[in-house]
Amino acid sequence: xxxxxxxxxxxxxxFKLGQxxxxxPNHVITMLRKEHLxxxxxxxxxxxxxxxxxxxxxxxxxxxxxxxxxxxYVKQQPLTQRSTSSRSxxxxxxxxxxxxxxxxxFQWPDVPTDLEPWSNDLWKMREDTxxxxxxxxxxxxxxxxxxKSKEPVSKxxxxxxxxxxxxxxGEVKWSNDVAxxxxxxxxxxxxxxxxxxxxxxx
Numbered sequence: 425x426x427x428x429x430x431x432x433x434x435x436x437x438x439f440k441l442g443q444x445x446x447x448x449p450n451h452v453i454t455m456l457r458k459e460h461l462x463x464x465x466x467x468x469x470x471x472x473x474x475x476x477x478x479x480x481x482x483x484x485x486x487x488x489x490x491x492x493x494x495x496x497y498v499k500q501q502p503l504t505q506r507s508t509s510s511r512s513x514x515x516x517x518x519x520x521x522x523x524x525x526x527x528x529x530f531q532w533p534d535v536p537t538d539l540e541p542w543s544n545d546l547w548k549m550r551e552d553t554x555x556x557x558x559x560x561x562x563x564x565x566x567x568x569x570x571x572k573s574k575e576p577v578s579k580x581x582x583x584x585x586x587x588x589x590x591x592x593x594g595e596v597k598w599s600n601d602v603a604x605x606x607x608x609x610x611x612x613x614x615x616x617x618x619x620x621x622x623x624x625x626x
Contacts, residue, residue, distance in 0.1 A: 437490045438527075442481045453482065456521070463529035472498070472520050479522050490527035497521055 454469040461467060470479055476494035483489040501516040590596040 437484055438492070439480065441484070442477055444478075444481075453479070457532060461523070463531055464526050465523055466526060466530055467521060467523050470520050470522050472518065474520060474522070476522065479524065483524070491524045492527055493525040495523045 451471045451474065453471075453474075456467040456469055458467045468479065476496055480491045480494055483491055497520075499519045499521060501518055503513045503515055506512045506514060587596065591598055
């Protein structure tokens with residue numbers, strides 16, 4: 425009887441199991457490869473709604489991996505522009521990362537040298553196309569609207585410049601062929617009469 429109790433105790437973890445039952449999970453948990461972590465620790469990217477107890481029960485019930493401690497932090501994402509044409513920015517959804525301390529050490533397998541079973545050529549083509557697209561977007565973002573002063577002068581502007589110089593020199597008098605109110609003539613005569621008086625006074 426005592427041996428059966430000991431065997432049952434060995435099968436259970438050192439912590440209390442949760443009572444929440446999940447039949448069809450719709451979450452994705454990704455194990456991250458961190459070279460700086462010791463063999464008794466592992467890092468996971470989990471959904472934001474995940475708690476430390478959820479990850480601990482998840483690893484135990486699915487993989488029979490006992491966890492002694494769990495550390496969690498939420499990593500904020502940088503501001504991102506919605507598109508090259510719009511000026512609106514947004515902050516993507518943050519990522520939640522958990523680091524667990526394992527009861528038994530774990531060692532990552534060596535990186536395989538033959539990558540054909542994983543369609544590495546197709547993956548490289550995809551990455552190259554994405555990189556080219558990003559470079560094209562960067563070039564478009566760097567393109568600036570040229571200033572008016574740096575644009576080539578049109579013929580109309582050259583003619584307007586010549587006409588302005590002639591008006592300033594007095595060769596051409598400006599008129600828009602509009603009959604003015606006769607009261608303006610009286611005002612102009614008064615101004616002409618004042619100018620000689622001002623010159624004599626000075």
